[in-house]
Amino acid sequence: EAGVTQFPSHSVIEKGQTVTLRCDPISGHDNLYWYRRVMGKEIKFLLHFVKESKQDESGMPNNRFLAERTGGTYSTLKVQPAELEDSGVYFCASSQDIKGSTEAFFGQGTRLTVV
Amino acid sequence: AQSVTQPDIHITVSEGASMELRCNYSYGATPYLFWYVQSPGQGLQLLLKYFSGDTLVQGIKGFEAEFKRSQSSFNLRKPSVHWSDAAEYFCAVGQRGGGNKLTFGTGTQLKVEL
Numbered sequence: 001e002a003g004v005t006q007f008p009s010h011s012v013i014e015k016g017q018t019v020t021l022r023c024d025p026i027s028g029h030d031n032l033y034w035y036r037r038v039m040g041k042e043i044k045f046l047l048h049f050v051k052e053s054k055q056d057e058s059g060m061p062n063n064r065f066l067a068e069r070t071g072g073t074y075s076t077l078k079v080q081p082a083e084l085e086d087s088g089v090y091f092c093a094s095s096q097d098i099k100g101s102t103e104a105f106f107g108q109g110t111r112l113t114v115v
Numbered sequence: 116a117q118s119v120t121q122p123d124i125h126i127t128v129s130e131g132a133s134m135e136l137r138c139n140y141s142y143g144a145t146p147y148l149f150w151y152v153q154s155p156g157q158g159l160q161l162l163l164k165y166f167s168g169d170t171l172v173q174g175i176k177g178f179e180a181e182f183k184r185s186q187s188s189f190n191l192r193k194p195s196v197h198w199s200d201a202a203e204y205f206c207a208v209g210q211r212g213g214g215n216k217l218t219f220g221t222g223t224q225l226k227v228e229l
Contacts, residue, residue, distance in 0.1 A: 004158065033215055042119070043159075043205065043219040056216060091159065095215045104215035106151070106159035 002026070004107035006092050012113045018080040021110045025074070025094030031055075032075050033095075033104065034067060038088040046090075049075060061086075082114045117142040117208050121220035128196050129228045136191040136223045138180075138206030147209035148189040149217065150180055154202040162204075165189065176200070201227040 005024040013019050025032045034046040046065070047057040051072035060067070064083070069075040079086050089111050095104040118141045128134045140146060148165040163174025170182040180191045189206060203224050207217040 031215065035217075035219075040221070042221045043207075043217075045216050045218070048216055093159075093215060103161050103164070104217070105161075108156065108158040 004092055004094050004105050006090075006107035006110050008110060009108065010111045010113075012115060013082055015084055015114055016081045018078065019082055019112060021077045021079075021090050021092075021112070023075045023077070023092030023094075023107060025092070026105055029094035029096050029105075030072070031095045031097070031104075032069060033093040034075070034077055035091040035093065036088050037091065037109075038085075043091065046077075079112075082112075084114050087112055087114045117146065117210070117218045119206050119208050119218055119220035121204075121206055121223050123223045124221070125224045125226065127226040127228060130198050131195050133194050134192065134196050134200075134225065136204050136206075136225070138189045138191065138220060139187050140189065140206070140208045141187065142208055142210075144211065145184070147211060148180075148182060149207040149209065150174065150178070150189070150191050151205045151207060151219075152202045153205065153222075159205065162191070196225075196227055198227045198229055201225055 007022045030051050032049040035043050037043040045059040048055045049069045052069050066078045089109040091109045093104040093106045120139045150162040151159040162178045163172045165172045165182045172180050203222045205222045206220045209217045
């Protein structure tokens with residue numbers, strides 16, 4: 001069974017450009033989470049989808065970030081326009097059970113560098 | 116608001132020696148507690164979790180952790196470290212009923228000397 005897959009693994013863009021990150025969760029997992037780790041800091045929650053609906057987007061830093069999950073399958077996270085402080089590693093995770101009693105499986109992350 | 120503190124940024128141990136990574140949390144009730152590991156080029160992998168019951172939790176790869184409510188701690192231990200254990204380790208706390216919305220610590224980088 002395939003795990004959580006993220007594309008691309010690395011992205012280097014210039015300030016002001018747009019970048020779209022993609023996450024393919026494990027098949028059948030209704031819950032999808034985005035997290036971000038800025039260099040040297042903790043991994044921080046961004047948002048949570050249940051199927052195609054945003055359950056919790058309290059961690060989204062500002063309106064330059066747009067997450068979608070059309071059809072409740074894969075998800076995209078778009079940053080437009082990118083700023084230097086958006087650099088970091090973006091993780092996606094998926095799980096079956098919203099109660100948290102089941103494991104969340106993480107992808108390998110997308111390393112975003114804004115120059 | 117909940118928080119997690121991992122006071123050690125780096126730890127170096129010799130292969131075969133024991134290790135303990137510290138984790139302290141702040142949470143108003145009994146939390147869900149997790150330890151994840153990230154090896155180079157890999158995603159985060161769950162080592163173990165505590166939800167309730169026995170406060171000594173066994174995980175994969177020979178790891179264990181003990182929940183100590185009085186100390187608000189959930190330290191990770193391994194009696195004999197292998198070179199392949201070199202990685203970054205993250206402690207995390209989750210809310211009961213909050214799904215997998217986790218609050219992570221800043222991580223501890225474990226180096227293993229041969």
